[in-house]
Amino acid sequence: MGFTRTVDRSALHRWALSEVFLTDARRIGETDYAAAAQLPSTHAFYVERASRLRVPDPLLILECARQAETYGGHAFFGVPKDSKFLLRSWSMSLPGLLTAPVGDRPGQLLMHVRTTDRLGVAGDVRRLTYRVELRLDGHHLGRVVIDVGYVPDAVYDVLRAQGRSAPLPPFADIPRTATLLDPAQVGRRDPANVVLRDVAVGPDGARAVIRVPVENRSMFDHAQDHLPGMVLMEAARQLCLYTSAELFGRSAAHTTPVGLDFSFTRYAELDAPTTVRVLQSEDPGTGVAGTAEERAFHVRFEQGGTVVAAGRMNTATADARHTAPRTPEAAR
Numbered sequence: 001m002g003f004t005r006t007v008d009r010s011a012l013h014r015w016a017l018s019e020v021f022l023t024d025a026r027r028i029g030e031t032d033y034a035a036a037a038q039l040p041s042t043h044a045f046y047v048e049r050a051s052r053l054r055v056p057d058p059l060l061i062l063e064c065a066r067q068a069e070t071y072g073g074h075a076f077f078g079v080p081k082d083s084k085f086l087l088r089s090w091s092m093s094l095p096g097l098l099t100a101p102v103g104d105r106p107g108q109l110l111m112h113v114r115t116t117d118r119l120g121v122a123g124d125v126r127r128l129t130y131r132v133e134l135r136l137d138g139h140h141l142g143r144v145v146i147d148v149g150y151v152p153d154a155v156y157d158v159l160r161a162q163g164r165s166a167p168l169p170p171f172a173d174i175p176r177t178a179t180l181l182d183p184a185q186v187g188r189r190d191p192a193n194v195v196l197r198d199v200a201v202g203p204d205g206a207r208a209v210i211r212v213p214v215e216n217r218s219m220f221d222h223a224q225d226h227l228p229g230m231v232l233m234e235a236a237r238q239l240c241l242y243t244s245a246e247l248f249g250r251s252a253a254h255t256t257p258v259g260l261d262f263s264f265t266r267y268a269e270l271d272a273p274t275t276v277r278v279l280q281s282e283d284p285g286t287g288v289a290g291t292a293e294e295r296a297f298h299v300r301f302e303q304g305g306t307v308v309a310a311g312r313m314n315t316a317t318a319d320a321r322h323t324a325p326r327t328p329e330a331a332r
Contacts, residue, residue, distance in 0.1 A: 001026070001036035003108050011071050011081075015222045018043075021060070022067040027076045031115045035068035039107035039136070045193055045218030050184050052253040053318060054102045056141075059233055059257070061109070061134060062092055065144035066230070068111050069130040073148070077115065078122025084156040086149035087229045088127075091261040094134075094142035098258070098318055099289045101137050110135045117147070125150055142259075160225060160267065171223035174214045174270045185245065186238035187252040192216055195235045196276075199242060205279035205297070206243045210235045212270055227268035229309075233260065235276045236299045236313050243278050244295060250317040258288045262311030268301060275302045281312065292316035 002024040009020045024036040039056055040047060046060040073079035112133045120126040127149045134141040151159065160168060179197040188194055193216065196208040212227065213219045219231050241252040268274050281296035288294060294316050301309040 001034060001110060003036060003038050007071055011074050012067050013070065013222075016217060019218060019221045020067070021064050022071055025068065025071050025075060033072050033076050033113050035072065035111040035113060037064040037067065037109040037111070039064070039109055041106050043218070044190070045216070048188065048190050048193055050187050050189050050253050051256065052251075053098070053256055055097050055100055055256060056107060056136065058092070058094055058097060059230065059237065061094065061141065062090070062144060062233065062260075063230060064109055065092075065111060065130075065132045065134070066090075066146065068113055068132060069146045069148060072113055072115070072130065073125070073128060073150070077118070077125055077128060079125045079128075079150050080123060080152070082153055083125075083150040084153060086151060087264050088147040088149055089261075089263040090144065090146045090229070091259075092142065092144045093259045095258070095288050096136075096139055096141045097256070097288065098292055098316060100139050100141060103137065107136050109141075120150075163266070164269075168225050169271050171214070171225070171270075174212060176215055177211050179211050185242055185252060187241045187255070188238070193218075193234075194238070195219075195231060196238050196242070199239070201243065201246045204247075205277065206239055206246065207275055207277045208235070208239050208242075210268075210274040210276055210301075212274075214270075224270070225267075226270060227274060229262075229264060232268060232276075232301055232309055233262070235274075235301075236260070236262075236278070236297075236311075239276055239278050240297045240299070240313050240315050243280075243297065244315060244317065247280070248295070250293070250295075254319065255315050255317040257313055258292075258294070258316045259314035260311060262299070262309055264309045266303075266306065266308040268308045269303060272303045274308070276300070277302070278313075288314075288316050292318040 006020040021037040027033045117129040130146045132144040199208040244250040278297040
């Protein structure tokens with residue numbers, strides 16, 4: 001697999017080359033293919049964290065798997081270029097995250113992708129499930145499963161109009177809002193990457209309103225008509241880190257997601273407030289390798305009292321000395 005150039009950004013529905021991490025993809029069977037991605041050493045969003053743990057950003061890993069899914073659907077399974085992708089659910093388990101090797105060079109992520117549950121034929125594919133096994137510099141990280149539906153543009157326009165009392169607003173008209181939250185409280189340094197405001201903590205969890213980061217060119221590489229799944233996951237991460245610190249005294253700088261499992265039932269609209277809520281769960285159930293304290297949180301996203309997405313996020317808190325050491329082998 002090659003790591004010398006990125007794939008065609010248009011196959012990933014991206015405008016900026018800086019937001020393309022996929023470097024290669026090759027079919028290896030009727031239902032399987034391999035994909036490769038380079039993890040950047042610096043990035044305005046994914047590498048911009050206040051973390052003291054020297055581990056890859058788990059949401060960057062998820063984004064690489066999402067890019068492998070998007071590219072593979074078009075290149076290998078006949079999903080038309082003008083189809084709209086409908087994220088039904090995704091899950092991620094990274095038991096090897098805390099013990100991943102750390103080197104001086106950008107990480108090389110290899111992905112083996114197996115597809116199942118196909119509906120439709122080439123040129124009219126309606127649904128696929130992608131099961132992605134992840135290896136970083138030879139180290140097994142874990143897996144991602146993504147269940148995606150596909151619809152033609154005309155059908156998508158009808159779907160988006162359903163349940164709305166007014167037409168979709170132009171992306172340029174979505175107001176830009178700020179937050180008073182200290183970025184370090186949610187594991188960030190740059191206020192531009194903070195997606196929460198109006199945070200309130202209770203005895204068993206927390207709630208916040210999502211700040212729609214329309215000016216952030218990583219979360220909104222191009223105009224969208226809804227809150228993307230990756231933005232929702234960032235909001236979940238930030239509120240889980242905040243809750244871990246406020247309720248359990250666990251530093252956001254030493255805490256990271258190690259797994260998640262979410263289903264998406266409605267579009268999160270840009271012109272309505274979205275509330276995210278987290279409640280502690282009793283059973284983390286991830287089995288992450290390394291010395292860590294694990295917690296699990298139930299997460300719900302709501303608009304107007306209706307749940308638009310829900311699931312679970314697992315976190316691990318560890319001392320920085322328990323993460324993988326910098327080694328010459330990992331840097332090669």
